[in-house]
Amino acid sequence: LEGIIAKKSSSTYAPDLRSKDWLKIKVNQRQEVIIAGFTKNEDTVKQFSSLLLAVYENGQLQYVGKVGTGFSDKLQKEMMAQFKPLITDKSPFETIPDVNKPSRFRPNPPKAKATWLKPELVCEVSFSEVTSDGVFRHPSFDGMRTDKKAKDVVRETAVDTEAIIEEKDQPEDKHAKALKPPKEKERKTLLNPKDETQVRKICGHDLKFTSLSKIYWPEDKVTKRDMFNYYYRVAEYILPYLKDRPMSLNRFPGGIHGPSFYQKNVKDKAPDWAKTFPYTTSNGEDKLYLLGTDEASLLWMASLGCIEMNPWFSRAQSPDNPDYCVIDLDPDKNTFDQVVEAAQEVRKVLDAIGVPSFPKTSGSTGIHIYIPLDSKYSYDQSQMFARIIVKLVHQQIPGYTSLERMVSKRKGKMYLDFLQNRPGATIAGPYSLRPKPGATVSMPLTWDEVKPGLTMKDFTIFNATDRLKETGDLFKGVLGKGIDLVKTIKKAQSIFDVDGE
DNA sequence: GACGTCT
DNA sequence: AGACGTCAACGCAAT
DNA sequence: ATTGCG
Ligand SMILES: [Mn+2]
Ligand SMILES: [Mn+2]
Numbered sequence: 001l002e003g004i005i006a007k008k009s010s011s012t013y014a015p016d017l018r019s020k021d022w023l024k025i026k027v028n029q030r031q032e033v034i035i036a037g038f039t040k041n042e043d044t045v046k047q048f049s050s051l052l053l054a055v056y057e058n059g060q061l062q063y064v065g066k067v068g069t070g071f072s073d074k075l076q077k078e079m080m081a082q083f084k085p086l087i088t089d090k091s092p093f094e095t096i097p098d099v100n101k102p103s104r105f106r107p108n109p110p111k112a113k114a115t116w117l118k119p120e121l122v123c124e125v126s127f128s129e130v131t132s133d134g135v136f137r138h139p140s141f142d143g144m145r146t147d148k149k150a151k152d153v154v155r156e157t158a159v160d161t162e163a164i165i166e167e168k169d170q171p172e173d174k175h176a177k178a179l180k181p182p183k184e185k186e187r188k189t190l191l192n193p194k195d196e197t198q199v200r201k202i203c204g205h206d207l208k209f210t211s212l213s214k215i216y217w218p219e220d221k222v223t224k225r226d227m228f229n230y231y232y233r234v235a236e237y238i239l240p241y242l243k244d245r246p247m248s249l250n251r252f253p254g255g256i257h258g259p260s261f262y263q264k265n266v267k268d269k270a271p272d273w274a275k276t277f278p279y280t281t282s283n284g285e286d287k288l289y290l291l292g293t294d295e296a297s298l299l300w301m302a303s304l305g306c307i308e309m310n311p312w313f314s315r316a317q318s319p320d321n322p323d324y325c326v327i328d329l330d331p332d333k334n335t336f337d338q339v340v341e342a343a344q345e346v347r348k349v350l351d352a353i354g355v356p357s358f359p360k361t362s363g364s365t366g367i368h369i370y371i372p373l374d375s376k377y378s379y380d381q382s383q384m385f386a387r388i389i390v391k392l393v394h395q396q397i398p399g400y401t402s403l404e405r406m407v408s409k410r411k412g413k414m415y416l417d418f419l420q421n422r423p424g425a426t427i428a429g430p431y432s433l434r435p436k437p438g439a440t441v442s443m444p445l446t447w448d449e450v451k452p453g454l455t456m457k458d459f460t461i462f463n464a465t466d467r468l469k470e471t472g473d474l475f476k477g478v479l480g481k482g483i484d485l486v487k488t489i490k491k492a493q494s495i496f497d498v499d500g501e
Numbered sequence: 502g503a504c505g506t507c508t
Numbered sequence: 509a510g511a512c513g514t515c516a517a518c519g520c521a522a523t
Numbered sequence: 524a525t526t527g528c529g
Contacts, residue, residue, distance in 0.1 A: 210502080251516075253502045262517045269503085269516085282519070304502060304516095330529085405528070406522075420529065424518070427529085 028126040028140075031055075031156040032148055033064060035121040036092050038083065039099055039112035041448055045351060047076040048083075049112055051141065052099060054092070054119060055155050063097035064134060064155075067125050069476075070141030073354070079144070086117040105467040110448035122148045128472070138472035190232035190299075191225050203296040205273050209303055216255040216307065219437040222461060224255075230433060231302050233465045235295045237473050238309065238431040242292025245311035246277045246319070248426045249290065253305035256435035263304075266290045271300065277316045291316055307435040310426035313382075314375060320423065321375035324478050325382040327357075327389060328420050328427060329366040333412035336365075337452045338400055342393065342414060343367045347447055349392045353491045358478050359450050361459055363434035363442040366414075367450070368427060370475070374482025379423050385485055386418035392496050430475045431468075433461060443467070444474040 037052035050068035054061045071079065099114045122145040127136035191198050197210045212225035231238070249263040265287035270276060274297055276288040290297065292311055301309065313322035327346050331339050343359055346369050350357045358370045373382060394401050394416060402413035420427060428434060432442045436456075443459035459467070492498050 248517075251502075261515090263515095264517050266516095281517090328529090407528075415529095417529075419520090422519080425529070 028128055028138075029156075030124060030126040030142065032122055032124050032145055032153050034061070034119045034150045034153050035083075035117060035123055036061065036063070036119050037114055037116040039066065039114050041110045041112050043110070043448075046073065047080040048115075049110075051123070052097070052114065052116075053125065053136070053139070055153050056151065057155065060094060061092050061119055062134070062155075063093055064130075065127075065136040065139055066099060067136070067139040067141045069139075070125075082121060082144075083115075083117055086120055088116050088118055091116050092119045103470060105463065105470050106449070110451075120150050122146075122150055122153055137470075187233050189229045191228055193225070202299055203294050205271065205296045207296060207299055207303065209299075214255065216252070216435075217437065217439045217461075218255065218257065220439045220461075222439045226439075226461060227307065227433060228299060228302055230461050230464070231298055232295070234431050234468065235298055237468055238429070239292070239294065239298065240473075240479060241429045241431070241475070242298065242309060242311050244315035244317060245292045246279075246289035246316065246424075247292055247301065247312075248310040249301060249304060249306050250308045250310055250435075251305040252307050252435050256307065256437070260435070264289055274300065277319070307433050308428045309432040311429050312424065312426060313421065314379075314423075318375045320378055322373055322377070322379055322382050322421065323375050323482075324373055325371040325386050325421055326427060327369040327371070327386055328362075328417035329368070330415040330417050331365050332407075332410060332414060334400055334414045336455060338414065339365075339367050340450055340452055340454055342397060342401055342416070343369060343450050344447075345393045345396050346389065347450075349389055349396075349496075352495055353488050355483050355488055356477060357447075358444065358475055359447060360430055360442055360444040360475070361440070361454075361456055363428060363432065363440040363456065363459070364436055365456065368442070370478045372478050372480055372482045373485070374480075376482050377485055379421055381485060383418060383421040385489065386421050388489065388492060388498055390416035390418045391499070392492075430478075431464065444471075446471075446474060 033053040033055055035051050036054040038048040039050045039052065040046075041049040050066040052066050053064045055064055056062070100109050100112055102109050124142040124145055125136065125139050126142055127140070128138040131137050190200060191209060191212060196212050197208065198212065199206050199208050209225075209228055212223065212228075214224045216222055216224050216227055249266075250260060251263055252258060252260045266274070266276060267288040270288070270290055275291040275293050277291050278286060278288055280286055290301070292298065292309075298309070312319070313324060313326065314320065315323065329339050329342050329346075347357055347359070350371065355371060360368050360370070362368050390403060394403055400413050401416050402410040403416055404410045405419070428442045430442055430444050434440045434442065438457045439461040440456050441459045441461060441464045443464065
């Protein structure tokens with residue numbers, strides 16, 4: 001048994017971070033809204049990039065934000081047919097909303113052109129909360145509503161009720177406060193800034209955190225304590241990508257410049273509550289992988305000095321069937337703008353054959369692109385598909401990319417790594433920290449963000465949680481509906497010159 | 502980083 | 509109690 | 524059998 005010792009913390013600081021307050025499952029709100037227009041980004045092939053949403057407030061049309069996710073290409077086509085007759089060059093709003101509103105975390109939003117619609121169509125969206133300027137956070141499209149008149153669409157939550165009361169500077173009304181939905185609290189920090197050793201109860205298990213002021217990232221003055229606090233705060237985002245996955249532990253007990261080593265076997269090491277996955281090595285030894293499960297397993301890994309989180313592509317329930325295929329761009333003597341170019345080339349190829357793709361910075365030097373497979377295929381099939389894609393990409397940009405396995409044969413060109421799609425192989429998962437100067441994070445992106453000027457240090461331990469509050473989990477689709485490989489490969493063969501070999 | 506053994 | 513030593517991947521393919 | 528590779 002590993003040394004996680006049950007001991008009451010003597011610290012007076014530690015508040016009860018485990019009050020059920022934050023344990024509540026985040027329930028999205030839903031409401032009907034009017035479609036008042038749509039935007040189309042400069043580069044996209046889609047019908048539209050987002051819908052501009054509105055509700056009536058005091059008889060006036062009020063902008064409540066936009067939604068850019070939740071519709072398939074097919075649905076978009078049908079919707080566009082409904083939009084066409086309603087297009088108008090006059091904004092239905094009294095004051096024209098800023099649909100390209102930049103923010104601290106998306107300083108260069110893609111240029112989106114707005115098209116206005118007569119406010120007649122109604123749809124339903126879900127969202128996590130309403131921001132202080134009255135727009136939806138993390139909106140997602142749930143479908144059209146044909147049974148509802150646009151004129152009847154008003155705000156459904158009590159949030160605005162309170163906002164209006166405050167605006168008019170009325171005395172606070174207890175009743176209004178009671179109606180207010182529970183505010184999505186920003187998660188508190190796990191560990192206090194003082195004690196070198198602290199014990200916390202996580203998922204019912206006492207975890208001990210030691211050497212908390214040890215500097216893990218000296219260039220950035222980031223400590224082990226900072227690392228724990230980070231994983232604690234991103235837990236809800238990262239855990240879906242670790243859950244039930246065997247983990248390769250890559251340990252850096254002395255920080256990012258100290259010696260490091262891999263650990264796969266946690267037999268007789270993991271605490272008794274940890275879930276494990278048995279495997280047998282090629283020379284017949286029985287070992288146990290740690291499975292990602294919950295916050296306790298996440299923080300226990302971190303406490304071993306695992307700066308990175310390296311999950312399998314498949315889960316224990318179906319270990320031979322990956323949930324996604326990965327195209328891993330590994331630059332050598334390339335600029336990051338070239339990595340961006342290559343990533344967009346991957347996207348173009350995938351777009352052409354109707355395959356959704358999800359990009360993220362690796363946090364180290366490259367970019368990872370995930371393709372959802374929904375564990376319908378084998379690793380071999382996934383790798384075959386990845387090989388087809390990178391071959392096509394390489395044909396487009398042979399000047400600075402390479403498919404050579406041997407580094408010396410790559411001649412400084414970027415490796416289009418498809419071989420990582422094999423059992424037992426891993427890469428740093430989404431939201432993982434990396435043991436690199438800058439305390440970088442492997443950050444999921446929208447494709448609009450994958451453009452020249454992007455840098456690895458845009459996303460770090462310092463800004464990741466703030467960004468997540470704004471963007472939500474951009475990788476949701478990765479664990480969603482998988483592609484149809486058979487159809488897709490056929491389509492690729494019809495469009496491109498795919499050589500089978 | 503954790504554990505066993507030695508002084 | 510503290511110092512010290514030891515351990516902590518793996519599969520595949522090219523050479 | 525050893526090395527290179529992620
Ligand atoms: Mn890589
Ligand atoms: Mn790679």
